[in-house]
Amino acid sequence: MGGQTSDFSSWFPQLLQGLGHTVEYSILAIVFATIIGLIVALMRLSRFWLWRAISTVYVEIFRGTPLLVQLTFIVFGLSQAMPVLNDIFGAKSYPLIGAAAGLALNEGAYITEIVRAGILGVDRGQREAAESIGMTRYQTMRYIILPQAFKRMIPPLVNQFAQTIKDTSLLAPIGIVELMYQGQIVVSNNFQSFAVYGTVAILYFVVIFIVTRIAGYLERRLQIDQR
Amino acid sequence: MISVENLRKSFGHHEVLKGISNEIREQEVVVVIGPSGSGKSTFLRCLNGLETASSGKIVVAGMELTNPKTDITKLRQHVGMVFQRFNLFHHLTVLDNITIGPRKVLKRSREESEALARELLAKVGLQGKESSFPDQLSGGQQQRVAIARALAMKPDVMLFDEPTSALDPEMVGEVLQVMKDLARDGMTMVVVTHEMGFAREVGDRVIFMDDGVIVEEGTPDQIFNNPQEARTQSFLSKIL
């Protein structure tokens, strides 16, 4: 403990530094989860049974087990079973990459279902009209279905992005430096649980608040543009 | 233009089309009538591959639809379809609804496609609506845009599935007028409709379907004034 670390101005920068990593992991996870979600959703709706089987198994596994277990397994379990991962990414970097990948895979499973529901929610007549003017399945998806599905996907996607930001706090127990982890470090030095964890919570809240507000603004803009 | 031989279509164990054969000549306007559930929509949807025939042979514009090797997207470029519920693309403006086919499917330039779209909008009486969205239009206007969208592909034949059934009565006339103009210009048309006035006026031939078969066909005069089959007579007595 000691006077040095009990002073707000001395530990707050440490939290901010953790927050920076939280934002990094969140952005990485959201970007890759969205790409995964889009691809896997199309696989789930494919006519080819193998794509459907693979994508269904993926979604079931990642939605059917706890995220903390997934992260721990990928970061520690996989690197033990496959030391080659450490050789490729480096023993120092693999946990960071594995953690980001684990997050993206988990969130991707949820986004898959959001995208799938969005696509299935588009009226069947839209597809039939597109096919009737000679569009291929790809063109129908790209120009007719996805743009309409996307609009209805925005609210649940934003929800999921907020969830992803919260979920990055589960990187702390596996020893990855981010906001929650830094909070724990600070508290272990100055024992000021109330002030420090309170501040951690406020920082998460602020980030999520900003994200949902920006999303709400963009959604309204899109609504106006397209109507 | 369209040749159908012994077309059968089942959904599961339910046989909806039970052996339909017909020839539709170029520039002919064929009106299909019949009670609800008789298979009129299914028949029409088989003609552009929205439904896959269970058996039989369909040739449209020289391409054999029922041959698995036929490129069905290619075939559909030659067959326009107009739906009861319009099915305009909700996220696109009127202009984009009409140009997206020529641009993305036929790979025409934007300028060329838009010039064509404006021409077609004038033809269906909707100049000035280019930048409206479908939801801002009345049903009659939407259906006319849908017709323009189909015409933009320069189809050889147009299929209409009850194009006026979802419209308020005061809007039926404007859509039928566009269809009459099309018929007069020599378009080959297959029209499922309950509009008997239209059938009499522009139909070259009327087909009466019931329970998955063609019960009777003939000129409008023959079918409406002198039906031979009891089923036709009883159907007509109910609707006329």
Ligand SMILES: Nc1ncnc2c1ncn2[C@@H]1O[C@H](COP(=O)(O)OP(=O)(O)OP(=O)(O)O)[C@@H](O)[C@H]1O
């Ligand atoms: N996709 C489908 N799956 C299962 N059954 C279907 C399907 N489409 C149509 N049917 C059935 O096929 C039969 C014929 O339907 P269809 O829509 O062709 O009739 P219709 O003559 O167009 O009737 P309406 O005048 O009501 O439009 C009906 O019994 C209908 O329930």
Ligand SMILES: [Mg+2]
């Ligand atoms: Mg029908």
